[in-house]
Amino acid sequence: MNVLGIETSCDETSAAVVAGAGDDVRVASCVILSQDVHQVYRGVVPELASRAHLTALGLVVDRALGDARLVLEDLDLIAVTEGPGLIGALLVGVSYAKGLALATGRPLVGVHHLEAHLFGTALDDPAAVPPFIGLIVSGGHSLLLDAPAWGSYRLLGETRDDAVGEAFDKVGSLLGLGYPGGPAVERAARGGDPTRYHFPRPMLHAKQRLGDPDYFDLSMSGLKTAVIHAVRGAADPAAETAHLARGFQDAVIDVLVTKTVRAVEACGRPRVVLGGGVACNRALRDALGTALAARGATLHAPSPRLSTDNAAMIARTGVFRASEAGRTLDAAARLPFPGLVRT
Ligand code: KG4
Numbered sequence: 001m002n003v004l005g006i007e008t009s010c011d012e013t014s015a016a017v018v019a020g021a022g023d024d025v026r027v028a029s030c031v032i033l034s035q036d037v038h039q040v041y042r043g044v045v046p047e048l049a050s051r052a053h054l055t056a057l058g059l060v061v062d063r064a065l066g067d068a069r070l071v072l073e074d075l076d077l078i079a080v081t082e083g084p085g086l087i088g089a090l091l092v093g094v095s096y097a098k099g100l101a102l103a104t105g106r107p108l109v110g111v112h113h114l115e116a117h118l119f120g121t122a123l124d125d126p127a128a129v130p131p132f133i134g135l136i137v138s139g140g141h142s143l144l145l146d147a148p149a150w151g152s153y154r155l156l157g158e159t160r161d162d163a164v165g166e167a168f169d170k171v172g173s174l175l176g177l178g179y180p181g182g183p184a185v186e187r188a189a190r191g192g193d194p195t196r197y198h199f200p201r202p203m204l205h206a207k208q209r210l211g212d213p214d215y216f217d218l219s220m221s222g223l224k225t226a227v228i229h230a231v232r233g234a235a236d237p238a239a240e241t242a243h244l245a246r247g248f249q250d251a252v253i254d255v256l257v258t259k260t261v262r263a264v265e266a267c268g269r270p271r272v273v274l275g276g277g278v279a280c281n282r283a284l285r286d287a288l289g290t291a292l293a294a295r296g297a298t299l300h301a302p303s304p305r306l307s308t309d310n311a312a313m314i315a316r317t318g319v320f321r322a323s324e325a326g327r328t329l330d331a332a333a334r335l336p337f338p339g340l341v342r343t
């Protein structure tokens with residue numbers, strides 16, 4: 001089947017076509033237009049994001065179809081991000097997709113953005129299939145889940161405050177590195193001395209045991225505050241930028257690796273599927289890959305292009321949702337994350 005995906009949940013206007021069925025799906029085209037207007041404000045301005053989606057979406061969809069050498073009639077399904085995300089931005093994509101579905105008579109399916117990040121990794125790496133532990137770390141969300149099968153997810157832990165990408169963005173801004181902070185903090189950290197700053201590892205205690213509410217959950221706000229205090233206490237903060245970035249990144253990675261290893265051991269899963277924008281972070285991938293290999297598990301991470309928000313992962317999730325009979329946008333809308341249960 002040919003599926004058109006549409007993604008407008010935040011500051012990327014994206015459309016893509018995937019072709020295939022089951023776990024054998026290839027990307028026929030993927031167009032991602034990143035809105036750079038937000039750099040001026042060092043954060044996403046929702047109203048500007050919605051307006052930019054409105055201007056760009058039609059052209060982006062046309063281009064995705066053209067790149068795939070398809071016309072609308074060749075499509076079997078339209079998949080669109082229905083949430084979570086900025087409400088105005090989502091509304092642009094959902095309204096456009098509804099219009100297109102009505103005009104073409106094709107079925108429409110609503111996709112959960114976070115589930116799609118897992119499918120994004122599967123597009124790049126055919127071995128990224130359940131059963132696995134999923135670690136989704138993006139600008140808006142951070143969660144750890146157990147996935148015994150596609151469509152069936154057990155939430156193990158999530159952030160109590162800031163998402164991991166959000167913490168990178170805030171620290172990047174604090175260090176004067178611009179927006180988004182993640183890539184800039186990672187670059188700066190490469191030249192940093194790992195022994196200069198030792199920041200707290202939030203929610204990480206050797207005493208924690210399975211069943212403790214803190215065992216898998218994450219928190220970033222205390223770490224962020226520790227970085228703020230370190231910046232304020234530095235005689236020449238500019239000279240400390242690389243060291244502060246390194247100290248911060250090492251603390252984040254330490255927490256993520258420890259919690260992910262806990263999940264692998266608690267659930268006995270052979271694989272970890274990483275998803276979300278922070279999956280671009282090379283230091284995180286290396287540390288996680290090494291820690292998992294030592295325990296006989298493997299890490300499956302997406303390419304940088306499919307780590308950040310894109311519509312190929314939305315279309316890929318559409319292929320899976322289509323295999324579940326009778327799902328439409330309206331049916332999916334009441335489900336916060338289809339198949340996700342918190343234990
Ligand atoms: O998944 P995504 O594109 O959008 C959301 O759904 O939020 O993730 C964007 C986030 C931003 O916070 C950005 O700073 C972060 O991913 N990010 C990184 C890196 N590249 C992007 N964080 C750390 N290291 C990176 N190399």
Ligand code: ZN
Pocket residue numbers: 113117138139276277308309
């Ligand atoms: Zn995302």
